[in-house]
Amino acid sequence: MSHELSRREFALSAVAAGTAMAAQTSAGVLGANERLQVGVIGVGNRGRELQDALKAIPEAKITALCDVYDPFLQAAKDDLGGNVATYKDYRKLIESKDVDAVVIGTPDHWHALQFVDACNAGKDVYVEKPLSLTVKEGRIMCDVAKKTGRVTQVGTHRRSSKMYAKAAELVRSGHIGHVSVANCYHLQNETPMGMGKPADSAPPPGLDWDLWLGPAPKVPYNRNRCLYRFRWFYEYSGGQLTNFGTHYLDIIQWALGQNAPKAVMAMGGKYAVQDNREIPDTMQVVWQYDGCIVTFSQYNANSAAGNPPHAETEFRGTLATLYTGYRGCTIEPQRVRYREIPFKDPRDRKGSNGQYGALKPSGVEKSEIKGGATNVDHVRNWVECVKARKECSAPVEVGHRSTSATLIGNIALKRGKVLEWDAQAERFTNDDKANEMLFYQYRKPWKLA
Ligand SMILES: NC(=O)c1ccc[n+]([C@@H]2O[C@H](COP(=O)([O-])OP(=O)(O)OC[C@H]3O[C@@H](n4cnc5c(N)ncnc54)[C@H](O)[C@@H]3O)[C@@H](O)[C@H]2O)c1
Missing domain, CATH: 3.30.360.10 (Dihydrodipicolinate Reductase; domain 2)
Structure with missing residues (x-):
């Protein structure tokens, strides 16, 4: 028997040893130039957008895909030139030693089960929003992620903008x-x-x-x-x-x-x-x-x-x-009051400010912040944090x-x-x-x- 642990075996043994150790495992074992091996579960509308985002990130590589609908699975595989493992049952993808981390793009009722199973298998997770179908599932997901020391990102991608x-x-x-x-x-x-x-x-x-x-x-x-x-x-x-x-x-x-x-x-x-x-x-x-x-x-x-x-x-x-x-x-300034609202005798018909008195500029300038939010920025934040064992911009507790x-x-x-x-x-x-x-x-x- 070889005494050299594979990257995955080392990560799993460290997870079993406890959270503090687990927090250093994948980072320690994934070399700076090594690509994160990602499995995508659910390759419909959102899954394919996340697949596109992953393709734009050189530090990541999609090694496995999973879907319960064959035409979508085949199309996602073709998009990667066919060189990727495919599964219908996500549990098989999670078991694969060629998968370090998973992206979950399935409907909401699947998020909790797939997230918890992935964490327990020692895989870091990007899971789409909404995090869960019920509040209690979400709390269980937070607890499991903490216990297993996983790096998690929820798909609220505005957080990386x-x-x-x-x-x-x-x-x-x-x-x-x-x-x-x-x-x-x-x-x-x-x-x-x-x-x-x-x-x-x-x-x-x-x-x-x-x-x-x-x-x-x-x-x-x-x-x-x-x-x-x-x-x-x-x-x-x-x-x-x-x-x-x-x-x-x-x-x-x-x-x-x-x-x-x-x-x-x-x-x-x-x-x-x-x-x-x-x-x-x-x-x-x-x-x-x-x-x-x-x-x-x-x-x-x-x-x-x-x-x-x-x-x-x-x-x-x-x-x-x-x-x-x-x-x-965009920021639109208000005009504000600079003194208490005065009492105005209704018999006094002069002036145009009714009962409320004059307004003055609030001092805030009208301005714009240009930009938006992109999937690539959010997925990249996850990949980088997985490699560095850091907290993502939208970790599971926030999501x-x-x-x-x-x-x-x-x-x-x-x-x-x-x-x-x-x-x-x-x-x-x-x-x-x-x-x-x-x-x-x-x-x-x-x-x-
Ligand atoms: N962050 C965003 O802006 C954003 C945008 C769109 C969708 N979403 C989220 O993404 C998730 C998916 O939405 P969608 O629009 O892509 O739906 P969709 O129906 O187009 O895609 C879901 C895919 O998951 C597959 N699937 C279902 N059960 C599965 C299972 N057990 N294992 C593997 N695959 C399974 C389906 O066959 C389908 O291909 C939802 O939670 C949605 O809220 C997020």
Whole structure:
């Protein structure tokens, strides 16, 4: 028997020896010029974007691919010139000694299982947002990552953007004054027919529908429940609130310097789009943070844009409003009062300032921060941190907190009441039924190790 451990064996033995040691393992064993061997699980819409990002990073090399839908797996393999191992069952990919780290681009209901299995196998992980389908899964993912000493990145890629970092820093530092309101939007007119109402049918050739469902309840195949469109069904996703909302709440929590709300309420329903979706086409969520309320507006029956049109998120400060969007960030100054609001006798008809008195510029300049966010920057941050055994820009704990805020918004909608949130205990303090929604029973034989 050889006394020389392979790179992978050494990493695994070190993980077994404990977290502190594990934190140095892969870094120690991956030489500065060695390429990180990456396996991609789920090569649909997002998986292929992440595959493109990995191809642009010389320090990484894709050695394995996995998907339960053969045509997508074949297309991803062809894209790499065919020189890559392929799997239908992610557990086999995770076992491979030619895989140091995995990228998870599967639907949300798979994230927890695949992430936990990968960590336990000693692989570092990049997992797409939203981190999980339920809050409890997210907490388990954080605990397992910590215990196994894995380097993790959640796909909230705005965290690796200089523009978003600058915007968050300006808000946190008080540049725009006290921010008492932050709003974010998902606007898209999908009326009248949305995705339509296709009948249940046999799955398309090459799709393992049972493996696609995994821990979710067994139901007949329906085109709208599967590729990409799973977002509109609660058994696989939290809808647009967790899909887009996690990106936005991530920026908002970062900018406010807070990692959780104290309370949440939501209203909405399926009012206008006539398809077989479960999630609302119209929804408004309100969170209470320290000194600030935050809202998410999901309007899928009207798409009229806000101000400026590209903005996804707005921070309303006492001195200025800061808008962030995928194509830039703008700061619009406020005009402010410089003395107490005077009492004006209504019999005095002179002057034009009514009861409120004159305003003056706040002193904040109108300005723009150019830029956006790219997948390559975020994936590169992960690859570099894996090699250096450093914390990424969006580690699992951060992704968990950003995802949790949105997940509890969906619970508030289902419960139809204001829910108080104990962020430390990750439980509601005023509704036992809501606490039951923090996890769901997996379909056998799936369970979180
Ligand atoms: N960060 C971002 O901006 C961003 C953008 C798009 C999607 N996403 C996230 O990426 C994830 C995937 O979304 P999508 O739009 O790519 O969906 P998709 O349906 O296009 O792709 C998912 C792929 O996973 C495969 N899959 C399902 N179960 C699997 C399993 N057990 N093992 C291996 N493969 C499996 C499917 O066959 C499919 O090819 C979602 O969580 C979504 O929220 C993130």
